[in-house]
Amino acid sequence: MVRSIGKLVVIGVGLIGGSFALAMKRAGLVSQVVGVGRSAENLQRAIELGVIDQASHDPALAVQHADLVLVATPVGQMGRVFDAIAPVLPAQAIVSDAGSTKGDVAALMRQHLPKHLGYCVPAHPIAGSDRSGAVAAQYGLFEQRRVVLTPLADTQPDAVAAISHWWQASGATVFTMRPDEHDAVFASVSHLPHLLAFSYVDMIRQKADAERCFDFAATGFRDFTRIAGSHPEMWRDISLANRDALLADLHAYQAQLAQLTQWVEAGDGEALEQMFEQAREARTRWHQGFGKN
Template identity: 45%
Template sequence: MFNRLCIIGVGLIGGSIARAARSRGLAASIVGYGREQERQNLETAKRLGVIDEYFLDIVPALEGTDAVVVAVPVGAVESVFALLKPYWSNACVYSDVGSTKSNVIAAAERVFGVVPVNLVPAHPIAGAENSGVEAALPDLFLRRRLIITPLEHTEPAALNKIQIFWERIGSLVSVMSAEHHDAVLAATSHLPHLLAFALVDMLGRQDEQCEIFKYAAGGFRDFTRIASSDPTMWRDICTANKDQLIPLLHQLKTELDKIEQLLADNDGRRLFETFSYAKNARQRFLDQLEN
């Protein structure tokens, strides 16, 4: 499908894209680009066969490339666009994998003046608590949602290439606006991560005086699994999507205040109703996953 695929940021997601593309024969050659401080990670990626070659200079990294995927934390996307700008090619298709899309589009507008027609913003809704190229998996995106957020002037041919690329990887592709994407992901992904980080932060500080974690059971492990995610990545995501997250946090505070009052009033009936509604709502979510 592509002659040469360049991955900028060969970590969990970028590395998994490379592994998936290789396993499905979607690129004749796959190269990685990173900064000097990422040399060891890039050497690991090459040793593991995730990429064929790596570069610390963007010029040779882009030579002969017809597809570029930017797989860096969302806070670093603008600097990558600035790096790419002098060498931007109309013969290449560009995409990203950022967990927020409005800020990626805004970053492109600041760098280029207008979002290039061959830049197709995208977000694979997949990941793991582990980070780094050693955690990369060829089937990370298999049967997982992939959202593309094109603009009105996005080149149809570029959009089609990115959509086909992800479909051949095995993703379930949807197309929507960046604003709608950010609102949906704030509720279903970004807020849960905030909650997990906040709970473990609170209990971890108490653990300095007592043995809370020693007696935590499977429920705590399952609920807080995502607090093992990369702090830098999630700091950038939450900061970038704060306009969507802050109203949700206010709603959550209201819900917690309601439950606190039900406990104070010994109102077991309404507490049961709240828990039952939540249980049924989650079951509807699980039923959707199976269909």
């Protein structure tokens, strides 16, 4: 039997927070959803779309009598949010998040919610998109997706179990990692690709013939750069929050680029083809298993 949520407070009503609210509504697991955000227009749209039932600009007011508080803001805003809600959180209200980095979120929870750590469950739903705002929220977003939980040493097992059940009810598969393990993995497979896409598009933008280049860009450019349409504030915060792991991968990629440059300069087609083949095989193996676990 999945525990129900009397009052769900979603702070940051966008793709992830809004879609989670919709999933809980569809599953019949929530009685009331209150959305919190800075934009009155976005909150009004969320009400019109049935994503939330009530709106507030005040996190402290909204979390009173809450059973679950999901903080789905950019990670750079979470410290202020935790600080605001700390004095008024109900004693057993579960606090979770949807950030793409976990070491910093765990540290912020320890700093701002020291008396509430038993009910803090950092989480990362792996269901990103280049869309944002309440209009991006959708039913079924988390079906056959993964959610990583990184509980604190102080987190109560029943709080972890409750969050796990709710994410499973949304259609997701739940995994547990240490925060540092999570951040190293996602620096490689999520954070670095976003930085590369942003940087590459900006390089094209600065070219003297940028307009002509963009005019002739086709499906390869579209597929490679899709994630450069993502939320700039969110990715600024992620880049800085996961700095150490991301720097390690940036340095490794710089070494790879240096090697690639040498091969092109030397006209070493054999080395290029061998690397291309190895990369293609690795990507094919990944793609064949994608979505099956």
